[in-house]
Amino acid sequence: MRVELAAVYGFCPGVRRAVAMVEAHLRGRGALSTLGAIVHNAQVVEELARKGARVVEDLSEVREGAVAVTAHGAGPGVYEEIRRRGLHLVDTTCPIVRRAQEAAHRLSEEGFTVLIYGEAAHPEVGGLLAWTGGRGLATLDPQEAGRVQGPRLALISQTTKDAEAFWEFAQAVTWESRGRLRELRALDTTCPETGRRYRAAQDLAQRVQAIFVVGSRNSANTRRLAEVVRATGVQTHFIESADEIRPDDLAGLSAVGVTAGASTPDEAVRAVLARLRELGGEP
Ligand code: SF4
Structure with a gap:
């Protein structure tokens, strides 16, 4: 294998x-x-x-x-x-979050209401909102743009959101705000790192029959990575540690893949590779 x-x-x-x-x-x-x-x-x-x-x-x-x-x-x-x-x-x-904070601060100082594409309860978004000095709101729903007071609106994103989803949001907000705003600005503050993990996992899924996604169940980015892998149709196992791998998971397989979320340490991945070797895997 x-x-x-x-x-x-x-x-x-x-x-x-x-x-x-x-x-x-x-x-x-x-x-x-x-x-x-x-x-x-x-x-x-x-x-x-x-x-x-x-x-x-x-x-x-x-x-x-x-x-x-x-x-x-x-x-x-x-x-x-x-x-x-x-x-x-x-x-x-x-530093990528810092850039988003600077954008939030600068745009609010320039008189824009800042609409953040993100989850209001997420700590990063809480920080971004604070940098708008009370002139911002966070949402994933483009219709919320209707609540914005004032003629100038700026859009930025929580860094871990998907860039394509952010631009779709920007497009929907543009439509929702038609005729009400004088100026609309959109600044892509997403981080490329999350997307790089998704694309590498999708690529891997074309060469293996099953993928082990390693990470904490309380990690939103690892859960999302597991969803992306599952959507490719490959057999997907979301595991926190190596000892969750059972010999039955590997029965009849000739190629398996391993990936891990942005919050998973190298040691956890090394332990999974060692366990797969124990069960007959080869690099
Ligand atoms: S995913 Fe990592 S590199 Fe990207 S903004 Fe968050 S902490 Fe920074």
Whole structure:
């Protein structure tokens, strides 16, 4: 049985950078709090906790020391409070999220109402909204554009959304807003990394009979990756760890593939490859 790894899989550069920054702080300066989980993966969070990184949901839970902002970023109020309280900041905001925040801020300063294509409850979107200074709203429904007050509207996207879906949204908003707006601007702030994992998995699906998608069940990006794989028609197994692979899953197969979401660490993928080798797989 042949085992093939997707050409692009696992940690994206933004998450890899965030974990490395937190680990460097833990090694050099000791314990810190992180404002939310640094990555949506229970094993990585547990490992970091063992080394001294405590997850908090709110700054009020941090009395002293260092605090890390995650790759999803945070609003300007969070930075102000960290500065005012004299806490040490470890800012792991992904540079691609930072660009979206800058766009949200600049467009709102220029007088646009900023409509964010994304989920209002997502931490990254919360940060983007905060950067609009109260002149933004977030939605996935183009009809919401009807709620926008004022003649100028700007559209940006949550970074992990699909670029094509964002442009479809922009097209629908344009239609919904006809005759009401004087100016409409759309800025694609999506991140190419998510799409790269999808395309590599679709490509892999053409050469194998089954794909193991490795990642945490609480990771939205891994769940979506599993959906993309399933839609190709290939046999799909969404697993959190190597020990979920049963010999029966491989019965009669001559080629299987492996991919992983943007929040899945390399060790989890290595463990899956080792388990497949144990069960007769070869690279
Ligand atoms: S998915 Fe893209 S925007 Fe999000 S952390 Fe990774 S590199 Fe940054």
